[in-house]
Amino acid sequence: MNGEFAISWTLTRATARRVLAQLRHDPRTVAMMLAVPSVLMILLRYVLNNPVALDRFAPVYIGVFPFVIMFIVAAITTQRERARGTLERLMAMPLGKLDLLAGYAIAFGLVACVQVAVVLVISLTWLGVSTPGSAVPMAVIAVLDAVLGMSLGLFASAFARSEFQAVQFMPAFVLPQALLCGLVVARSAMTPALRWLSDVLPLSYAVDAMQRISASAAWSAAVSADVAVVLAFTAAALVGGALTLRRRTR
Amino acid sequence: MQAHGLVVRRSSHTILDDLTFSIARGQVTGLLGPSGCGKTTLMRTLVGVQAITAGDVTVLGLPAGHPRLRDRVGYSTQDPAVYPDLTLAENLRYFGTVLGLRRDRLKAAMSKTIGELDLKGLEDRLVGTFSGGQLARVGLAVALLGTPDLLVLDEPTVGLDPVLRHDLWQMFHRLADSGTTLLVSSHVMDEAARCDYLLFMRDGRFLAEATPAQIRRQTGAADLEAAFLQLATGTRQEVAQR
Numbered sequence: 333m334n335g336e337f338a339i340s341w342t343l344t345r346a347t348a349r350r351v352l353a354q355l356r357h358d359p360r361t362v363a364m365m366l367a368v369p370s371v372l373m374i375l376l377r378y379v380l381n382n383p384v385a386l387d388r389f390a391p392v393y394i395g396v397f398p399f400v401i402m403f404i405v406a407a408i409t410t411q412r413e414r415a416r417g418t419l420e421r422l423m424a425m426p427l428g429k430l431d432l433l434a435g436y437a438i439a440f441g442l443v444a445c446v447q448v449a450v451v452l453v454i455s456l457t458w459l460g461v462s463t464p465g466s467a468v469p470m471a472v473i474a475v476l477d478a479v480l481g482m483s484l485g486l487f488a489s490a491f492a493r494s495e496f497q498a499v500q501f502m503p504a505f506v507l508p509q510a511l512l513c514g515l516v517v518a519r520s521a522m523t524p525a526l527r528w529l530s531d532v533l534p535l536s537y538a539v540d541a542m543q544r545i546s547a548s549a550a551w552s553a554a555v556s557a558d559v560a561v562v563l564a565f566t567a568a569a570l571v572g573g574a575l576t577l578r579r580r581t582r
Numbered sequence: 583m584q585a586h587g588l589v590v591r592r593s594s595h596t597i598l599d600d601l602t603f604s605i606a607r608g609q610v611t612g613l614l615g616p617s618g619c620g621k622t623t624l625m626r627t628l629v630g631v632q633a634i635t636a637g638d639v640t641v642l643g644l645p646a647g648h649p650r651l652r653d654r655v656g657y658s659t660q661d662p663a664v665y666p667d668l669t670l671a672e673n674l675r676y677f678g679t680v681l682g683l684r685r686d687r688l689k690a691a692m693s694k695t696i697g698e699l700d701l702k703g704l705e706d707r708l709v710g711t712f713s714g715g716q717l718a719r720v721g722l723a724v725a726l727l728g729t730p731d732l733l734v735l736d737e738p739t740v741g742l743d744p745v746l747r748h749d750l751w752q753m754f755h756r757l758a759d760s761g762t763t764l765l766v767s768s769h770v771m772d773e774a775a776r777c778d779y780l781l782f783m784r785d786g787r788f789l790a791e792a793t794p795a796q797i798r799r800q801t802g803a804a805d806l807e808a809a810f811l812q813l814a815t816g817t818r819q820e821v822a823q824r
Contacts, residue, residue, distance in 0.1 A: 342679065342684075343679065343680060346676055346679040346680065347676075349676075350665070350668065350672070350676040353668055353672050354665060354667045354668055357667045357668065357669075357708060358667055416661070416663060416664075416665075416666075417659055417661050417662075417663030418663050418664065418665060420631055420659070420663065421657070421659070421663045421677075421724070422680065423631065424629050424630065424631050424652060424655070424657055425652050425653070425677070425680045425681060426649070426652040426653045426680065426681065426682060427680045579630070579631065579647065580630065580631055580632060580633045580647060581631065581632060581633065582592065582633050
């Protein structure tokens with residue numbers, strides 16, 4: 333285990349560049365990653381068809397849609413890396429586990445920045461969402477939420493034996509969190525058992541942070557606390573992902 | 583490179599059954615046997631990606647899978663294990679960087695392996711569009727990239743045309759002459775004759791370990807194919823231990 337968690341900037345950057353190059357050769361995937369959250373927002377605008385409700389719900393969904401998409405993309409990408417044998421090849425080479433995971437995090441984090449920027453601009457201009465909170469802090473938190481989704485996807489993929497299973501982790505891991513994060517029913521209105529469950533799930537804090545930052549122009553201590561929890565879950569998922577990567581198989 | 587009492591068991595199924603052997607430096611050692619006999623598992627233990635049930639394996643003076651071996655052992659699997667959604671150059675650049683090659687050394691290593699494996703002109707094409715033979719060579723190119731001291735090649739010549747196969751075997755011997763140790767697996771017996779030393783394998787055990795000439799002499803068979811058949815059907819015969 334010694335040195336297993338060392339991180340090399342050169343190798344992390346090379347990995348991030350490689351993942352971005354793979355995406356560049358797959359423009360359709362990139363187009364979908366960038367367009368889907370915005371299309372869903374447009375849909376939400378017309379489904380609600382009520383400016384007051386839209387102003388309340390839109391910021392939350394700006395955090396949730398990229399979270400979900402990044403979860404799936406990351407889970408499938410790593411599962412593919414396993415199935416093709418490239419992961420085993422890399423594990424036999426002098427690449428640190430965290431070099432690999434951090435490389436993924438940086439590449440998908442950059443994609444998340446563009447993804448969030450697009451959905452935010454469309455929401456705040458065309459769809460006319462107006463909130464007391466300002467755009468930049470909202471963007472920061474939405475990107476952190478997307479990176480959280482990505483790290484959870486990387487971690488979850490360790491338990492998938494096939495791409496088919498990896499896809500099913502979306503409903504299995506993400507939908508329960510979506511039900512419990514305060515999107516459907518306010519967390520304060522849940523029964524104690526559900527409230528407790530909601531308290532230990534990462535998406536609850538991601539959504540809380542988004543709700544708080546859009547409700548007020550100031551960056552409050554409560555937002556900082558939510559962000560700290562989101563970052564802690566992200567780091568834990570990445571380290572968990574590194575722990576579940578095996579250099580040897582049985 | 584040596585192994586002592588090597589056993590690999592996977593859920594009560596014994597894949598490698600108490601193997602003790604050594605592989606000489608600067609030689610091409612052939613690992614031959616029918617598919618499913620444990621060749622790939624044996625190669626995986628040498629590279630250090632397969633957990634060992636019992637025994638020990640020493641590679642270049644270190645236990646197999648030691649972190650210091652990771653840039654000294656080149657491994658190419660039967661599946662090419664490269665990124666189909668990257669170009670050839672992008673694949674080599676990434677794996678080369680991981681192996682510790684930078685700038686000029688990376689460029690030199692890339693153009694050398696591209697030339698050696700007859701992949702010139704394909705640098706900017708997506709690997710996913712390559713033919714089976716080209717793809718196999720990309721996998722080989724990655725294994726050769728870091729000029730490793732030990733090359734473990736799992737069925738490197740499958741699906742290649744005879745001319746290219748001939749060229750590759752010449753390259754293997756050139757590498758061996760310059761001090762590289764090669765372990766090459768195959769299930770085609772006509773390749774056995776091209777090796778300096780042979781490990782004949784069946785059901786997780788060695789039927790014979792000797793030079794091609796020794797095996798022919800001991801069995802009295804006309805060719806190695808007949809020799810293998812004779813060894814496989816008869817009782818397990820020790821042929822001229824080194």
